[in-house]
Amino acid sequence: MLILGIESTCDETSAAIVQNGNTIISHTIASQASIHNAFGGVVPELASRHHIERIIPVINDCAKEIDLSSIDLIAVASEPGLIGSLLVGIQTAKALAWSLDRPLIGINHIEAHLYASMMNCENLLFPALGVVLSGGHTTLLTIHDIGEYELIGQTVDDAIGEAFDKVAKMLNLGYPGGPVVEQMAQSGNPYRFPLKAGKVKEKPYCFSFSGLKTAALYTLQKESSFYSQDLVADMCASFQHAAITDLCKKIQKACDEFQPRAIFLGGGVTQNNALRKALSSYISLPTFWPPSLLCLDNAAMIAGLAYHKWKRNPFDARFTLEPRPRVPFLSKNK
Ligand code: KG4
Numbered sequence: 186m187l188i189l190g191i192e193s194t195c196d197e198t199s200a201a202i203v204q205n206g207n208t209i210i211s212h213t214i215a216s217q218a219s220i221h222n223a224f225g226g227v228v229p230e231l232a233s234r235h236h237i238e239r240i241i242p243v244i245n246d247c248a249k250e251i252d253l254s255s256i257d258l259i260a261v262a263s264e265p266g267l268i269g270s271l272l273v274g275i276q277t278a279k280a281l282a283w284s285l286d287r288p289l290i291g292i293n294h295i296e297a298h299l300y301a302s303m304m305n306c307e308n309l310l311f312p313a314l315g316v317v318l319s320g321g322h323t324t325l326l327t328i329h330d331i332g333e334y335e336l337i338g339q340t341v342d343d344a345i346g347e348a349f350d351k352v353a354k355m356l357n358l359g360y361p362g363g364p365v366v367e368q369m370a371q372s373g374n375p376y377r378f379p380l381k382a383g384k385v386k387e388k389p390y391c392f393s394f395s396g397l398k399t400a401a402l403y404t405l406q407k408e409s410s411f412y413s414q415d416l417v418a419d420m421c422a423s424f425q426h427a428a429i430t431d432l433c434k435k436i437q438k439a440c441d442e443f444q445p446r447a448i449f450l451g452g453g454v455t456q457n458n459a460l461r462k463a464l465s466s467y468i469s470l471p472t473f474w475p476p477s478l479l480c481l482d483n484a485a486m487i488a489g490l491a492y493h494k495w496k497r498n499p500f501d502a503r504f505t506l507e508p509r510p511r512v513p514f515l516s517k518n519k
């Protein structure tokens with residue numbers, strides 16, 4: 186089954202053609218990072234305008250060696266995300282579905298991030314622990330099958346990627362902050378500033394990164410008004426160490442309690458190599474990370490997950506699909 190996936194939830198415009206949920210036939214991603222960099226974060230109005238400009242060229246590029254009439258299904262990321270950005274993807278997908286007379290399915294972007302680490306895994310071991318670490322989500326869940334999840338915990342304030350971005354902004358490191366914080370941290374001292382992520386009362390698997398970010402700000406204000414290279418590197422290293430340690434400890438605790446057979450991770454922050462290395466020292470279970478191209482927002486994970494969703498529920502959403510900007514991926518947590 187050939188599926189055309191479209192992704193435009195935030196600041197990447199992407200299209201992909203994926204066969205049977207795992208073979209990527211073609212894939213195009215146009216990032217807007219350089220446009221938002223000057224603002225230290227994504228500007229929603231600019232994002233939707235750029236999606237409008239790029240979505241057709243991106244789809245054309247992705248389909249340059251494939252006749253679109255051979256596509257069986259069109260999948261679009263329809264939740265959660267920025268409303269204007271979602272609308273561009275959904276309206277384009279609807280127009281294509283009508284013109285090609287093919288069915289349409291809406292896909293949850295967060296679930297697709299998680300699927301990115303399962304996509305090329307031949308032997309999916311369930312029950313598993315799922316970990317979503319992105320700019321908008323920090324979520325722990327148990328996975329019983331693709332599409333069957335139970336929420337264990339999530340952030341009560343900032344998402345982990347958001348905290349990386351905000352610390353980068355304080356240090357004038359641009360957007361997105363995660364990659365540059367990770368790079369600066371390599372030459373920094375992670376023990377110079379004793380930072381810690383927050384605990385959430387009676388919710389051992391929930392996260393709080395807002396206090397950590399504020400502690401980083403107060404520490405910087407006390408230190409100096411001039412941010413030397415050493416200060417920036419030490420702050421990046423100390424912040425990253427605190428965030429990763431908190432994450433690894435909670436994942437380890439969840440493994441002890443829920444006894445998963447494997448861990449699947451997804452979302453932009455999974456690109457962080459310090460995190461990958463640290464987690465392997467806490468956990469000895471099989472751990473699956475998305476390949477680098479599928480960590481950040483991309484349409485291959487949308488088209489891939491759509492194959493499984495369609496098999497379970499082949500409902501053509503051409504008439505009904507609407508954007509759901511703030512829908513929770515899962516609700517209820519410990
Ligand atoms: O999953 P994603 O592309 O978009 C959302 O759905 O949010 O994640 C983007 C987030 C940004 O906050 C970015 O700073 C973070 O992922 N990120 C990283 C790294 N690369 C991207 N965070 C830490 N270390 C990285 N290497």
Ligand code: ZN
Pocket residue numbers: 294298319320452453481482
């Ligand atoms: Zn994302």
